[in-house]
Amino acid sequence: MVETELNHERVDIIIPLYNEAEAVEAFHERLCAALGGLKAKFHIIYVDDGSTDDTLTRLRALAGSDRRLKIVELSRNFGHQAALCAGLDQAEGDYIISMDGDGQHPPALIAEMLSMASQGFDVVLTRRVDEDKLPLFKKITSSLFYQLTNRIANTRITPDSSDFRLLSRRALDALRSMPEYHRFLRGMVAWIGFRTVILPFQPPPRIGGQSKYSLHKMVTLAMDAVFSFSLVPLYAGVSVGGLFLLLALVEAVYVLQFWITGHTSTLAPGWSSLMFVLLVVGGSLMITLGITGIYIGYIFQEVKHRPVYLVRKIYDQTEEQKENNA
Numbered sequence: 001m002v003e004t005e006l007n008h009e010r011v012d013i014i015i016p017l018y019n020e021a022e023a024v025e026a027f028h029e030r031l032c033a034a035l036g037g038l039k040a041k042f043h044i045i046y047v048d049d050g051s052t053d054d055t056l057t058r059l060r061a062l063a064g065s066d067r068r069l070k071i072v073e074l075s076r077n078f079g080h081q082a083a084l085c086a087g088l089d090q091a092e093g094d095y096i097i098s099m100d101g102d103g104q105h106p107p108a109l110i111a112e113m114l115s116m117a118s119q120g121f122d123v124v125l126t127r128r129v130d131e132d133k134l135p136l137f138k139k140i141t142s143s144l145f146y147q148l149t150n151r152i153a154n155t156r157i158t159p160d161s162s163d164f165r166l167l168s169r170r171a172l173d174a175l176r177s178m179p180e181y182h183r184f185l186r187g188m189v190a191w192i193g194f195r196t197v198i199l200p201f202q203p204p205p206r207i208g209g210q211s212k213y214s215l216h217k218m219v220t221l222a223m224d225a226v227f228s229f230s231l232v233p234l235y236a237g238v239s240v241g242g243l244f245l246l247l248a249l250v251e252a253v254y255v256l257q258f259w260i261t262g263h264t265s266t267l268a269p270g271w272s273s274l275m276f277v278l279l280v281v282g283g284s285l286m287i288t289l290g291i292t293g294i295y296i297g298y299i300f301q302e303v304k305h306r307p308v309y310l311v312r313k314i315y316d317q318t319e320e321q322k323e324n325n326a
Helices: 024-035 055-065 080-090 107-118 136-152 169-176 185-192 215-229 232-261 271-303 317-325
Strands: 010-017 041-048 069-074 095-098 123-128 161-168 196-201 311-316
Touching: 010 024, 010 080, 024 041, 024 055, 024 107, 041 055, 041 080, 055 069, 055 311, 069 080, 080 095, 080 169, 080 185, 095 107, 095 169, 107 123, 107 161, 107 196, 161 169, 161 185, 169 185
Parallel strands: 010 041, 010 095, 041 069, 123 196
Antiparallel strands: 069 311, 095 161, 123 161
16 A cells, blocks of 8 residues: 555654664664665654754764755754654655654554555554553553543543654644644644544664653643643632632621621630631632743743744755755
């Protein structure tokens, strides 16, 4: 199916990298082996996300022997989602595949993804099925994240999905039309809709190095997901305020009945109960104000219209060859 229907289609493969010098050469070798039996026109776009090791040097060496490569060097480390967006903005293909360069997104699946695309799917999502191999902490936090996000957000996100996906040109154009600063691509791809299919896969071990997704980065990504796709936290704050207004009304009725029945002498002010109420109300107000403040902060960052990333330099031997021939 792939060979007969995608012979003349261009496929761009986006790979963001950050300090992957130990893995980049072995990964590229695996990628080339997987593409070798396919007849589409492949272009490979590596995005160096401000690496501090030899990643860029090794990429440029690979580009010397493979003219399909384009290297996008960002001015600093902007993060995984921003680096993916930088690659997507460079893509010109009929189909675009994004994947990580650590080896855990197997290039061998590209043939199957293209086969599904040839059947009319605009989005081919991949879903990890290695729950038994994940550390307990990551398994629990990942499960809680998807449960919470899908419960409070208007857009349903496939649990255990990854940024290893295929997009058709029209799906990519729709994704590019979303200009927000805080990018959670899994949610954005789900939001645009289009005809989607899910491809499960078993991620192999990393080729080398350690995962660059620290706890802080995971928390930041989770916050982008929640605050970019749901207003439920604000509604929760309003609900808490309404609950305390209701409790205040109940308390007022309770005290009023002592005045009506003439038993005011039995009313004894309690310092501990008063402090308890003040602390609970004060804490609830601070939480509500904090949630509101986060949304205001997101709005502030959006209205500044700063770019999601900045490109330092693009290495593209194909373009250089065209200029030399001209």
